[in-house]
Amino acid sequence: MDVLKHFKKGSPKPELPNDGILRLYLMRFCPYSQRASLVLAAKHIPHHKIYIDLTEKPEWYTDFSPLGKVPALQLTAVPGQPALVESLVIAEYLDELYPVRQLLPEDPLQKAQDKILIQRLSPAIDAVYPVLFTKDPPGDALPNFENALDVFEQELTRRATPYFGGAQIGMVDYMIWPWFERFPALKHVVPGEYELDRARYAKLLDWVDLMAKDEAIKEIALDSETHAQFMVTRQEGQPNYDMAFPVAAEE
Amino acid sequence: MDVLKHFKKGSPKPELPNDGILRLYLMRFCPYSQRASLVLAAKHIPHHKIYIDLTEKPEWYTDFSPLGKVPALQLTAVPGQPALVESLVIAEYLDELYPVRQLLPEDPLQKAQDKILIQRLSPAIDAVYPVLFTKDPPGDALPNFENALDVFEQELTRRATPYFGGAQIGMVDYMIWPWFERFPALKHVVPGEYELDRARYAKLLDWVDLMAKDEAIKEIALDSETHAQFMVTRQEGQPNYDMAFPVAAEE
The missing domain is CATH 1.20.1050.10 (Glutathione S-transferase Yfyf (Class Pi); Chain A, domain 2)
Incomplete structure (x- = not known):
């Protein structure tokens, strides 16, 4: 169940279950975030959504996105739980890893x-x-x-x-x-x-x-x-x- | 043999042999152009170089790069002889099509x-x-x-x-x-x-x-x-x- 508010400066880091489910950090009105959300939705890939206030960013957000940008996608099932940034990189990664309903042409x-x-x-x-x-x-x-x-x-x-x-x-x-x-x-x-x-x-x-x-x-x-x-x-x-x-x- | 000058406004379009060899449009000091040149050189891919004056662009250059940007890579062996733009797109395309000395990881x-x-x-x-x-x-x-x-x-x-x-x-x-x-x-x-x-x-x-x-x-x-x-x-x-x-x- 996603928390329906944007985390901001001073907000404690959300405690999420260690369930191996992808975590998408985003802002509700951000079109770049929406790109990642669309690919996740189109491919029915389970994920948690963590909303980030872009004016007053939570202190811990740079752990996932060093430049503080959204979206970021944390790969919780991968050792070290790395996070990806850049909407097009995230989209292409998801398309390669979840080929169901492939979005990019092979050619x-x-x-x-x-x-x-x-x-x-x-x-x-x-x-x-x-x-x-x-x-x-x-x-x-x-x-x-x-x-x-x-x-x-x-x-x-x-x-x-x-x-x-x-x-x-x-x-x-x-x-x-x-x-x-x-x-x-x-x-x-x-x-x-x-x-x-x-x-x-x-x-x-x-x-x-x-x-x-x-x-x-x-x-x-x-x-x-x-x-x-x-x-x-x-x-x-x-x-x-x-x-x-x-x-x-x-x- | 490449023409060693930058084509500019008023320069006639270069007459190149219909040899199916790639044509790279570039500017000698442009770092984005250099990205494409480096991939072509690293993989020993034959190509013609056509230098473009970015201040006074030749009128015909938008045929290859609609926004007038360099680099552009014209695929003369492909029907319609399309041109690609965006240095990273060109680099990745070349890496996929010429896998000798592969540059991007598979994973x-x-x-x-x-x-x-x-x-x-x-x-x-x-x-x-x-x-x-x-x-x-x-x-x-x-x-x-x-x-x-x-x-x-x-x-x-x-x-x-x-x-x-x-x-x-x-x-x-x-x-x-x-x-x-x-x-x-x-x-x-x-x-x-x-x-x-x-x-x-x-x-x-x-x-x-x-x-x-x-x-x-x-x-x-x-x-x-x-x-x-x-x-x-x-x-x-x-x-x-x-x-x-x-x-x-x-x-």
Whole structure:
């Protein structure tokens, strides 16, 4: 049973059973953490979730992630119980170790091209982040964001499959999804109910609708209002990490 | 026979024989390009080198690298002659396709840990770049750089092998090497003949000396004076990309 709050500075290290079950250290609203959660969920890999407050990190967190970043995945069944960091490294490790529902293609060229495609989301993220998380984003942020997304519309057209992974969800799909779950929050934070253009991104928006039906995605998803509310708390310098958890009853 | 100059805006696209030989697009002083060159050299993989001026990029370069970044590796023997980008993706692709002298470990955990270690160089690079390439680096740049390098000294101690790859050079060694080739340029650009502390980085500096003897590294290496001279031209806003090539005789 996961503790539904973010551990912070001063929080004692959680006492977890020595059960050999993977431990994922994450932040509820972190898209990189969500990548690891999605792979774990898609492959039905049992794991404990330990939430970390990124503003006031618990002192013991660097034992698992030397630079204090999330996600980190602790391999409790391996001697020394090492922890892995970097969302893409964690995702690929899990895909190799748990080949059920394999996510990356076997072919070295296809695998390389998929990894490059995952990186191609960076310009879109870089452009849209100031819009989502700051009060005065640059004026060209949304046009730059839209231009960067064209690559994904083109790629779905070129691949001519419902998912980037083909007929089934693959690694690209899960690795870029966390941002596509957040982009609709733009309609709550940008004046004028901003939406992506249905004609320009026809295939990509169909893909979004299809992805939203996936069991692993539904298990972790938050709605766009919740994402937007979190973004506002972050804009104001007081990110409310616990916002998506049920409020504990007062004792 | 490679053309020993950087192609720039207005340069016609080079006419290369349709020989199925890999084509590497790179910049002579780019450490990310050097990663790809090192893997190609270590595995004795034939390739053409096409040098790209990063300030005034040739118009045709986005055909191979949509964002204009180097390195790019064009697979001329594959239908459609696709190009790969991202130095780590290129390196891993080459390692899978040319398993002679395999660089990454087979074991998923060791492979993941090696990939994480490669990423751990980023804080050192981020700290030292302003010292190498700008005129007024922040005062804490060198201490931050040194702290970030401690990880590598500790890791060589923990692994108790001459190379990060073990008894032989592995992927970590080649992927981090380009920056270690450049760090000694600090003695030319920082007042007081700056050197890394031999006691603090005993194992790491032994590793540097050992690496410098590797055939693949020697094939591509530039000395610290040349790196420093290039850095000065870049600091001045006029990077002299062709500096390391023999000067063509006047006609």
